[in-house]
Amino acid sequence: MSSSKQALAHSATSADAAPGTPPGAARGAHGRGAPAGADSWRSRLYRWDMKASPYAFVAPFFVLFGAFTLVPLLYTAWYSLHHVQLSALDHQTWAGLDNYRNLLSSDFFWNALENTFTIGLISTVPQLLAALGLAHLLNYRLRGSTVWRVVMLTPYATSVAAATLVFTLLYSWDGGMVNWILHFFGVGAVNWRESDWGSQFAVSSIVIWRWTGYNALIYLAAMQAIPSDLYESAAIDGANRWQQFWHVTIPQLRPTILFTIVVSTIGATQLFGEPLLFGGVSGSKGGSEHQYQTLGLYMYDQGWIIGNLGKASAIAWSMFLILLLIAAVNLLLTRRLRKSR
Amino acid sequence: MTTSELTLPATKPPRAGRRRVMGAGKQLHAGPVTYVVLTVFALASLAPLVWTAIAASRTAHRLDETPPPLWFGGNLFKNLETAWDQAGLGTAMFNSLIVAGTITVSTVLFSTLAGFAFAKLRFRFSGLLLLLTIGTMMIPPQLAVVPLYLWMSDLGWSNQLQTVILPGLVTAFGTFFMRQYLVQALPSELIEAARVDGASSLRIVWHVVFPAARPAMAVLGLLTFVFAWNDFLWPIIALNQQNPTVQVALNSLGTGYVPDQAVIMAGALLGTLPLLIAFLLFGKQIVGGIMQGAIKG
Numbered sequence: 001m002s003s004s005k006q007a008l009a010h011s012a013t014s015a016d017a018a019p020g021t022p023p024g025a026a027r028g029a030h031g032r033g034a035p036a037g038a039d040s041w042r043s044r045l046y047r048w049d050m051k052a053s054p055y056a057f058v059a060p061f062f063v064l065f066g067a068f069t070l071v072p073l074l075y076t077a078w079y080s081l082h083h084v085q086l087s088a089l090d091h092q093t094w095a096g097l098d099n100y101r102n103l104l105s106s107d108f109f110w111n112a113l114e115n116t117f118t119i120g121l122i123s124t125v126p127q128l129l130a131a132l133g134l135a136h137l138l139n140y141r142l143r144g145s146t147v148w149r150v151v152m153l154t155p156y157a158t159s160v161a162a163a164t165l166v167f168t169l170l171y172s173w174d175g176g177m178v179n180w181i182l183h184f185f186g187v188g189a190v191n192w193r194e195s196d197w198g199s200q201f202a203v204s205s206i207v208i209w210r211w212t213g214y215n216a217l218i219y220l221a222a223m224q225a226i227p228s229d230l231y232e233s234a235a236i237d238g239a240n241r242w243q244q245f246w247h248v249t250i251p252q253l254r255p256t257i258l259f260t261i262v263v264s265t266i267g268a269t270q271l272f273g274e275p276l277l278f279g280g281v282s283g284s285k286g287g288s289e290h291q292y293q294t295l296g297l298y299m300y301d302q303g304w305i306i307g308n309l310g311k312a313s314a315i316a317w318s319m320f321l322i323l324l325l326i327a328a329v330n331l332l333l334t335r336r337l338r339k340s341r
Numbered sequence: 342m343t344t345s346e347l348t349l350p351a352t353k354p355p356r357a358g359r360r361r362v363m364g365a366g367k368q369l370h371a372g373p374v375t376y377v378v379l380t381v382f383a384l385a386s387l388a389p390l391v392w393t394a395i396a397a398s399r400t401a402h403r404l405d406e407t408p409p410p411l412w413f414g415g416n417l418f419k420n421l422e423t424a425w426d427q428a429g430l431g432t433a434m435f436n437s438l439i440v441a442g443t444i445t446v447s448t449v450l451f452s453t454l455a456g457f458a459f460a461k462l463r464f465r466f467s468g469l470l471l472l473l474t475i476g477t478m479m480i481p482p483q484l485a486v487v488p489l490y491l492w493m494s495d496l497g498w499s500n501q502l503q504t505v506i507l508p509g510l511v512t513a514f515g516t517f518f519m520r521q522y523l524v525q526a527l528p529s530e531l532i533e534a535a536r537v538d539g540a541s542s543l544r545i546v547w548h549v550v551f552p553a554a555r556p557a558m559a560v561l562g563l564l565t566f567v568f569a570w571n572d573f574l575w576p577i578i579a580l581n582q583q584n585p586t587v588q589v590a591l592n593s594l595g596t597g598y599v600p601d602q603a604v605i606m607a608g609a610l611l612g613t614l615p616l617l618i619a620f621l622l623f624g625k626q627i628v629g630g631i632m633q634g635a636i637k638g
Contacts, residue, residue, distance in 0.1 A: 011529070046539075053542035054464035061455035061511050062470070068508040069480060077489035084487075091495060137379050140371035141571070150624030151383045153631070154390065157616040160572035161591035162609040166393045168595070169602055170417055173406040213386060214631065221632035263479075270481035274574045277595040296574075302580060309487050316483040323479070 069108030073320075080314040086307030099314035109315070111290055112298035115200065119275075119294060120268030123204035127262055130212050132253075136245065137218035149220075160273035163206055169276055172200045198291045201276070206274045211267075217259050222256035223249060254337060262330045269326075272296030287296055295319050356567070390613070396606035404409050404602045420607035428599045429582060430611045433590035438587055438615075440502055441569035444509040448565045449558050456519025457550045461532060471520070478513040482574045490578055500545065504579040509569055515561055518634055522557035523550070560630030563623055567616055587612040 065162045084096045115281050116246040134152065142148055154165070171192035172178045179189045192202045226249065250257075275292045284301035286293025293301070295315060303312025371379075398417035399410050425431040460462065460473050485508065493504045527550065535545045551558075574590050580586060582593045591612050594605045622626060 012524050016395050030470035032343075041520075049462075049542050051622075054458040054462040054467070057454040057462070057542075057546075058464075058470065060451045061516055064451070064507075064511040065477075065513060068476065068510075069485060072485035073477075073480060076484050079487050079491075079517075084491075089491060122573040134379075134382055135370070137375050137382075140369055140375055142371050142375075146628065148379055148383065149628045150620060153624070153628060154617070154620060157392065157620045158568065158613050158615075159588055160573050160592070161571075161588045161595065162387070162393075162613045165391050165591060165595050165605055165609045166396075169396065169404065170389065170392070175405050175409060177409045180408050192494055209385070209389065213382075217628060217631050228480065264480070266479050269422075270483055272483075277592065280595065281597045283596065296483060298573075300578075303487065309490070313487045316481075316487065320483060320484055323481070 038061065045314075046073050057335075076313045076316050079310055080317050082310050082313075084313070086304065086309055086311040092310075099311045100318075101139060102311060103314055103318065108293070109318075110291050112286075112295045114285070114317045115290075115292055116269060116271065116296075119204050119207075120265065122201065123207035124261070124264040124268055125156060127212050127263065128215060128257070129209045130208070131215035131260070132219055132257075134212065134247070135223055136217040138216060138220050139223045149217060152216055154213070155210045156214045158178065160206075160210070161277055163210055163261075164274050164277035167202065167206045167209070168280070185271060191282075192289060193278070194286060196289070196291050199287055203271075203274050203278055203292050206266075206278070207271070211264070215264070218260055219256060222253050226252045256321060256333075258330065258333060258337070262326065265326055266323060269322055270296050272300065276300065350372065386525070390617075392611050393606050393613075397436070397603060397610045399603050401601045401603045405605075416603060417607070420601075422588075423604045425606040425610055428589050428594055428604060428608050429478055429585055430587070430608050431573050433585045433587045434611065434615070436585065437587040440506050440509075441566050443506050444569040445562050445566045447510040448512055448515045449562045450517045452515030452561060453550065453558055455516045455521075456521075456523055457554070458525070458548065459516070459520040460523035461529060462526060471517075474513045474516055478614060480515060484562060486575055486578055489575065493579060494581060500580055502580075502584070505572070505576050507570065512529050512565070512568075515617050518561055519554065519557060523554060527553040527555070557633075559638065560626055562631070563619065563627050564630055564634075566619070567627070570616060 080099055082092045082093050103290050170210045174193050189199050192198045228247050233243055275286050275294050275297050285303045286297050299312050299315040303309050393493055395410055395413055397420050414590040498504050531549050535549050535586045576586050576589050577592045594608050
């Protein structure tokens with residue numbers, strides 16, 4: 001340590017000869033017993049560097065994040081209180097709560113909210129249950145364990161758009177793969193695009209396909225972090241595999257399960273690309289009867305198809321309020337979970 | 342535990358003497374049933390992708406017929422060519438490469454800098470700023486697109502790539518991910534030692550932080566690239582078929598831009614291929630990154 005300080009002082013001495021060093025600074029440094037004048041300039045630079053560099057390091061992130069995420073969030077709230085039309089962007093007039101009132105009295109809004117909830121439920125629940133089972137299997141000592149994991153994750157590499165185009169074809173009424181397979185089981189052709197539950201199921205299945213492997217990996221990571229002596233003591237108590245899974249694995253995974261529920265719920269709230277592309281040419285309507293029009297889809301439809309950006313902003317903020325509600329519930333549950341331990 | 346006990350098949354009923362071994366559930370070898378069920382899951386994961394390739398190798402006419410094709414036909418390259426030229430997948434792939442590449446470099450760089458500051462440096466409001474970062478990690482894109490659209494039209498940027506690059510340059514997830522990694526992976530003594538040697542903060546970042554962060558930077562880069570390549574909502578609002586990214590081109594296909602199902606499947610295949618190759622090459626790292634993020638997040 002001392003040798004390096006020496007080195008610093010040494011370089012400072014040589015810098016002392018440089019023209020333009022304020023004499024006062026040099027004297028001040030001598031007064032404090034420093035070996036050379038420019039040392040104070042150096043140490044001031046050093047101290048300035050220590051102080052300022054953390055801000056310099058976080059600045060690019062916060063400037064960009066602020067400009068393109070936080071500021072727009074607030075502006076969306078502002079626009080939701082205005083009449084903003086796509087056809088006349090410069091002409092914005094104050095609307096007060098008109099856009100929100102308009103929403104609450106619109107059947108389409110409530111329909112979209114209900115669809116979002118239903119599709120969210122039938123995509124999230126089977127997905128997480130399957131992921132839990134899959135993670136349990138992946139947790140065994142497997143031949144080629146990495147290969148299995150990568151294979152389970154490949155749907156995640158497929159974009160929403162690509163996956164939906166493929167599934168739409170698989171679900172086509174006439175000559176589609178799904179209906180063809182079903183006919184072996186004596187099930188008549190289902191009109192996946194037009195029927196109520198059929199279309200919602202089809203849209204959900206795309207979500208389930210894309211995310212089950214991803215969630216399984218998250219559960220697997222949590223399972224591997226469970227201390228093995230918990231299993232050993234359970235085994236000593238005579239618990240079989242199933243009981244161990246139920247009484248050791250599941251309770252240990254509880255925070256992770258809560259985490260995945262929250263993340264999946266947030267994902268379900270903003271569901272958009274799947275129903276849009278599943279609907280084909282008039283996708284933003286979410287089917288002829290709006291049977292799979294989600295909130296995200298409704299927002300896009302109102303904003304960029306109908307051209308009412310003020311109303312679209314109000315829908316976006318309604319989604320945000322729903323998410324805040326979910327976050328609050330999550331916080332409550334987490335607290336309870338901690339207390340119960 | 343002896344080796345013979347370790348290889349005990351998982352499906353054998355536990356005998357009294359073996360209970361202890363059965364207990365260490367996670368160390369057990371998988372039995373045949375496990376492999377069968379896993380194979381079913383694997384088929385379910387891969388079948389739609391394989392069938393995409395099958396459909397892309399057929400004609401639109403054949404795809405209308407029952408039963409649907411179960412094996413490859415001879416039209417793959419013709420359909421890929423049509424998708425590349427007429428559906429604009431060629432331009433789209435090039436654009437997506439620029440967009441996702443720029444976003445990846447920028448996200449990794451700025452996330453590492455900010456993550457390092459949050460993990461190892463002391464400064465005012467650091468706790469508050471970190472909380473802000475975590476708290477806003479899950480804000481849906483819907484909350485940004487209306488103002489972004491209005492600003493970009495004001496600037497006269499509609500249909501230009503910077504409209505989709507700029508909003509993606511950093512993510513809250515990236516910063517949090519790097520922070521979590523560096524808290525553990527970067528010993529504070531290393532930074533102290535560098536400071537004592539008189540290194541400036543910039544030198545420390547270059548010679549100490551970046552080398553220590555490299556594995557996490559690679560994983561974050563992969564995850565960011567996948568995310569940016571597949572990003573959907575804002576690109577389809579900001580761009581159109583004149584200058585599309587891959588997802589914009591696929592969206593056009595879905596809304597009848599080229600009404601040939603075999604070509605549409607060829608487009609879906611083309612647009613996914615780069616990521617499938619990435620998964621083939623770096624699958625292990627991507628899996629590791631997701632599992633790592635899960636434990637710490």
